[in-house]
Structure formats: C-alpha cells, structure tokens
Amino acid sequence: DIAITQSPSSVAVSVGETVTLSCKSSQSLLYSENNKDYLGWYQQKPGQTPKPLIYWATNRHTGVPDRFTGSGSGTDFTLIISSVQAEDLADYYCEQYFVYPLTFGSGTKLEIK
Amino acid sequence: EVQLQQSGPEVGRPGSSVKISCKASGYTFTDYVMNWVKQSPGQGLEWIGWIDPEYGSTDYAEKFKKKATLTADTSSNTAYIQLSSLTSEDTATYFCAMPYNYGRGLDYWGQGVMVTVSS
Numbered sequence: 001d002i003a004i005t006q007s008p009s010s011v012a013v014s015v016g017e018t019v020t021l022s023c024k025s026s027q028s029l030l031y032s033e034n035n036k037d038y039l040g041w042y043q044q045k046p047g048q049t050p051k052p053l054i055y056w057a058t059n060r061h062t063g064v065p066d067r068f069t070g071s072g073s074g075t076d077f078t079l080i081i082s083s084v085q086a087e088d089l090a091d092y093y094c095e096q097y098f099v100y101p102l103t104f105g106s107g108t109k110l111e112i113k
Numbered sequence: 114e115v116q117l118q119q120s121g122p123e124v125g126r127p128g129s130s131v132k133i134s135c136k137a138s139g140y141t142f143t144d145y146v147m148n149w150v151k152q153s154p155g156q157g158l159e160w161i162g163w164i165d166p167e168y169g170s171t172d173y174a175e176k177f178k179k180k181a182t183l184t185a186d187t188s189s190n191t192a193y194i195q196l197s198s199l200t201s202e203d204t205a206t207y208f209c210a211m212p213y214n215y216g217r218g219l220d221y222w223g224q225g226v227m228v229t230v231s232s
Contacts (some may be wrong), residue, residue: 035195040218049208049224050158055217097218101174102148102160
C-alpha cells in the first residue's frame with residue numbers, strides 16, 4: 001500500500017496570512033502515460049463532508065477559490081492557502097488515487113489565531 | 114446533478130450487524146464504481162472498498178475484508194455497506210463517494226452516516 005504522510009498535524013495562522021501544508025507519498029504518484037500525478041486534496045469543515053479542493057495535484061475543482069494552490073509532483077506535494085480566511089478553518093487531507101487501495105494522509109488541522 | 118443520499122444514523126449492539134445505504138441520482142448508476150470511506154470520531158479518513166454496480170465486483174482494503182460487505186441494487190440505484198460483528202471500533206461515520214469525473218479522485222460524496230455501537 002502507498003503510505004501518505006502529512007505535516008504539520010496542526011497549524012494556527014492569522015487571517016490574511018499564507019500557510020503551506022505538506023503531503024509526501026511513499027511511491028511516485030506520477031502516471032507516465034499522461035504525465036499526471038494522482039493526488040488530491042480535500043477540505044473537511046467541522047461536522048461536514050469532505051469537499052474536494054484539488055485534483056491531479058495542481059487543478060482546482062469547480063468553485064474552489066484561487067487562494068488554494070496545489071503544487072508538486074512524484075512524491076512531494078504542497079497545498080498553499082494564500083490570504084487565509086476565517087472560513088478556511090478545517091481539516092485538510094491529501095489522498096492518492098494512483099492505485100487501490102486508496103490512501104489518505106492523517107490530515108492537517110488549520111486553526112485561526 | 115449528481116447526488117448521493119445516505120440513510121439515517123444507526124445504533125447497533127456489539128456483535129450485531131448494520132446495513133446502511135447510499136442512493137445515487139443524477140447519473141447512470143452502473144457506469145461508476147462506488148467507494149466507501151470510514152471516519153472514526155476525531156480521526157482521519159480510511160478507504161474501505163469499492164463496488165462496481167454493473168457487475169457486482171468488489172475490492173476491499175485488507176483490514177475491512179472480514180468486516181464490511183458491499184452490495185448494490187441496480188433497480189433502485191442504491192449501494193449498501195453491511196458491517197458485521199460490531200465492536201466499539203466500528204463506531205464511526207461512513208461515507209459513500211464516487212469518482213464521477215475521470216482523474217479527479219472522489220469528487221462526489223454522500224453526507225455520511227453515523228454508526229454507534231452500544232449495548
């Protein structure tokens with residue numbers, strides 16, 4: 001199984017600041033046939049269902065604000081949230097869908113100072 | 114519009130079984146696999162398995178092979194997960210989720226069902 005490691009486990013930032021979340025995979029998630037990384041990011045607000053944010057490591061799902069930016073390739077990935085808003089309070093998970101079994105990172109809790 | 118509507122909260126006694134549902138609408142049910150994901154209280158997300166509703170084929174994460182059984186009813190466009198031999202470790206929220214757009218991961222999710230194991 002592909003192991004996914006997220007860091008930090010929690011982070012506190014002030015409104016307007018930028019925060020960087022890390023996600024590392026034990027194997028490359030890059031599919032050579034289409035040069036796509038099968039890595040997604042999800043946002044889960046308290047008491048809510050996970051909401052897809054990013055697919056193929058760098059593409060925003062429809063309706064996701066452009067302050068959310070995914071980057072990286074292979075085994076190292078990053079989610080950058082620019083100009084953090086109070087509404088961004090949530091847990092953030094990365095997930096590999098390169099191969100079954102699907103695996104998720106343990107999440108990063110974003111808190112607002 | 115793709116929608117996944119899950120059944121209501123369940124309470125099961127230790128050792129018993131529960132079966133929860135996920136009714137799909139807005140797309141052709143047999144064209145997409147349905148995944149199930151577990152979230153224990155205060156914990157992260159765990160993939161349980163998937164079912165192909167057209168053929169009934171399934172795949173499970175190793176730790177859920179003896180715990181979960183996935184089925185699907187194409188006449189009602191509904192996927193099910195049955196959890197057997199319940200223990201306190203099965204207390205969790207269970208989500209159905211499916212990859213509607215190719216390559217975009219699990220882009221549609223049900224609202225989740227809370228299962229509580231209690232005597």
